[in-house]
Amino acid sequence: xxxxxxxxxxxxxARVNAGIAIAAVTVxxxxxxxxxxxxxxxxxxxxxxxxxxxxxxxxxxxxAIGGEYLSAASFLGVAGLILLSGTDALxxxxxxxxxxxxxxxxxxxxxxxxxxxxIPDFTESRLGSRTVRRVTSLVVVMVGWLYIVPxxxxxxxxIHIATGLPSWxxxxxxxxxxxxxxxxxxxxxxxxxxxFQYWLKLTALAVPILFIVFVLAGHGAEPQSLPAVNPTGxxxxxxxxxxxxxxxxxxxTLGLPHVLVRFYTNPDGHSARRTTLIVLGLLSVFYLFPxxxxxxxxxxxxxxxxxxxxxxxxxxxxxxxxxxMPGDLLSALVVAGAFxxxxxxxxxxxxxxxxxxxxxxxxxxxxxxRLAAVVSAVVPLGFAFMTGSMALAGSVGLVFAFTxxxxxxxxxxxxxxxxxxxxxxxxxxxxxxxxxxxxxxxGAVAGSGQTPAWLAQPAAWSVPAAFAxxxxxxxxxxxxxxxxMPRIMTRLHTPERPLAxxx
Amino acid sequence: xxxxRVTAPSASARTxxxxxxxxxxxxxxxxxxxxxxxxxxxxxRSQLRLALVVAGGFxxxxAAFPLTLMVVPGLADTRVAGxxxxxxxxxxxxxxxxxxxxxxxxxxxxxxxxxxRDLAGEP
Numbered sequence: 001x002x003x004x005x006x007x008x009x010x011x012x013x014a015r016v017n018a019g020i021a022i023a024a025v026t027v028x029x030x031x032x033x034x035x036x037x038x039x040x041x042x043x044x045x046x047x048x049x050x051x052x053x054x055x056x057x058x059x060x061x062x063x064a065i066g067g068e069y070l071s072a073a074s075f076l077g078v079a080g081l082i083l084l085s086g087t088d089a090l091x092x093x094x095x096x097x098x099x100x101x102x103x104x105x106x107x108x109x110x111x112x113x114x115x116x117x118x119i120p121d122f123t124e125s126r127l128g129s130r131t132v133r134r135v136t137s138l139v140v141v142m143v144g145w146l147y148i149v150p151x152x153x154x155x156x157x158x159i160h161i162a163t164g165l166p167s168w169x170x171x172x173x174x175x176x177x178x179x180x181x182x183x184x185x186x187x188x189x190x191x192x193x194x195x196f197q198y199w200l201k202l203t204a205l206a207v208p209i210l211f212i213v214f215v216l217a218g219h220g221a222e223p224q225s226l227p228a229v230n231p232t233g234x235x236x237x238x239x240x241x242x243x244x245x246x247x248x249x250x251x252x253t254l255g256l257p258h259v260l261v262r263f264y265t266n267p268d269g270h271s272a273r274r275t276t277l278i279v280l281g282l283l284s285v286f287y288l289f290p291x292x293x294x295x296x297x298x299x300x301x302x303x304x305x306x307x308x309x310x311x312x313x314x315x316x317x318x319x320x321x322x323x324x325m326p327g328d329l330l331s332a333l334v335v336a337g338a339f340x341x342x343x344x345x346x347x348x349x350x351x352x353x354x355x356x357x358x359x360x361x362x363x364x365x366x367x368x369x370r371l372a373a374v375v376s377a378v379v380p381l382g383f384a385f386m387t388g389s390m391a392l393a394g395s396v397g398l399v400f401a402f403t404x405x406x407x408x409x410x411x412x413x414x415x416x417x418x419x420x421x422x423x424x425x426x427x428x429x430x431x432x433x434x435x436x437x438x439x440x441x442x443g444a445v446a447g448s449g450q451t452p453a454w455l456a457q458p459a460a461w462s463v464p465a466a467f468a469x470x471x472x473x474x475x476x477x478x479x480x481x482x483x484x485m486p487r488i489m490t491r492l493h494t495p496e497r498p499l500a501x502x503x
Numbered sequence: 504x505x506x507x508r509v510t511a512p513s514a515s516a517r518t519x520x521x522x523x524x525x526x527x528x529x530x531x532x533x534x535x536x537x538x539x540x541x542x543x544x545x546x547x548r549s550q551l552r553l554a555l556v557v558a559g560g561f562x563x564x565x566a567a568f569p570l571t572l573m574v575v576p577g578l579a580d581t582r583v584a585g586x587x588x589x590x591x592x593x594x595x596x597x598x599x600x601x602x603x604x605x606x607x608x609x610x611x612x613x614x615x616x617x618x619x620r621d622l623a624g625e626p
Binding site: 288494 | 539540543546547550551554557558561565586589590593594595597598599601602604605606608609612613616619620623
């Protein structure tokens with residue numbers, strides 16, 4: 001292999017050694033596949049395929065949730081955005097983590113106690129309506145597909161920068177590995193894969209940045225720039241944008257289908273809460289590192305922001321600041337971690353989407369699940385080819401806004417408000433989806449930089465609008481409150497009997 | 504050791520089995536009684552109040568962080584171990600607050616449930 005063949009040189013960014021990078025990506029993919037196939041031997045029933053028979057320990061489960069949640073946006077996008085706009089961008093990691101706090105407070109235990117597999121299962125049993133189920137399924141599938149596309153863009157960027165291969169190779173590689181592991185092992189093996197990938201991602205970010213800081217301190221290097229100085233002419237975000245972003249992240253997390261499906265793998269409501277508590281710790285530790293990358297890059301390598309690809313900063317920083325063989329190895333480690341991020345988030349989304357599609361369309365068999373998994377991975381691949389990539393953290397932020405305007409209101413009101421009706425839920429989800437989706441399309445048509453702030457960050461008005469419509473229509477149709485409501489509310493909120501008697 | 508039932512019952516299947524007393528249903532029947540529902544409502548109310556209080560408190564602290572940096576001039580750029588204080592506060596200082604809020608919530612929510620168990624006379 002030609003060791004000198006590297007990423008696009010016209011950017012003048014640091015080089016990543018292609019041979020070592022390809023080896024790193026191959027090792028991650030193989031490890032994922034091996035753990036997946038190992039899991040195959042212990043997943044046999046339909047229950048295993050969907051929710052790992054609900055026997056996963058909190059620590060495993062928490063690592064798996066962390067692994068699944070930390071996507072391309074967290075691994076590459078957040079650090080790139082911090083490099084570009086400094087402390088304004090720190091709201092991204094804070095919001096991603098605080099979203100889990102909201103999930104813990106309002107959703108974790110009741111959702112586990114609902115006994116449903118998927119969000120459509122939940123809305124159907126709570127509101128007693130097949131139509132609500134279909135609308136929820138549609139929304140969940142849209143959220144999942146929207147969320148997979150930035151992962152594939154991230155994979156395309158990483159493969160291109162790291163190996164010089166054409167971008168499409170990265171997206172296709174992610175889809176192929178995900179399809180193989182999901183089809184082979186289902187949820188149970190995915191749990192092991194995800195847990196492994198959390199720790200891989202943490203190592204892949206932590207080791208290089210600690211090494212870099214050590215080297216910089218050892219050489220007594222002088223900072224090239226102050227942390228407060230923006231390396232490019234990007235205007236700082238106004239208070240409206242920061243608030244709207246926080247609304248999207250705080251309320252969007254509790255509607256993400258791949259995150260919610262994880263709660264069904266806890267044995268009971270209390271352990272669902274304990275798992276979430278551990279997840280919060282894992283996320284807090286993880287997000288210190290993208291922040292550190294952003295800060296170090298602003299001080300010592302502000303040039304990386306001017307390459308036009310701030311998302312690639314994490315991949316280039318070790319080569320830029322360390323260089324030589326150690327730099328190559330550290331870059332390869334980062335590439336491996338990034339690839340793990342694309343794989344784990346995509347496979348988590350594919351599992352949850354496949355669960356929804358196969359139950360609603362294909363009758364819920366294991367064969368149907370496998371077919372649905374392939375469909376849920378291949379469709380977003382088409383979207384990814386058709387659309388150009390935008391800043392990863394930004395596009396994932398928009399998906400959170402969409403989730404916060406659709407799934408979040410129906411979950412929160414369904415769990416806590418007795419007055420919710422099927423008509424209200426549908427009206428609210430449709431309103432939120434149209435408003436937020438409309439803003440996303442308008443923003444995409446206008447192009448970045450041309451969009452006014454209220455359109456670029458729609459959550460601050462689309463989320464309240466969805467809640468308002470849901471409440472008003474439910475009030476107007478209060479005769480439609482299902483008779484099963486008191487019993488289901490009881491089930492959602494009362495503790496399970498002690499495990500010893502139940503199992 | 505029996506397995507927990509893992510399939511999500513469809514709405515039609517559930518209506519079909521209603522009336523056939525399963526062990527779980529006798530417990531649910533006790534909760535359906537008027538007194539049982541009073542306990543359940545009070546549990547839901549106290550859990551919701553707890554969640555809102557924790558969320559509200561957290562959001563207040565979250566808002567206080569950038570406001571402090573804005574109000575006290577020069578504080579954001581004060582260096583602590585070479586790192587500007589603004590970065591430390593927003594980049595690392597918020598996480599302990601999140602963790603503490605979560606821990607308080609989990610403890611109190613479990614306590615609310617224990618009180619409900621005592622009231623409802625469950626084992």
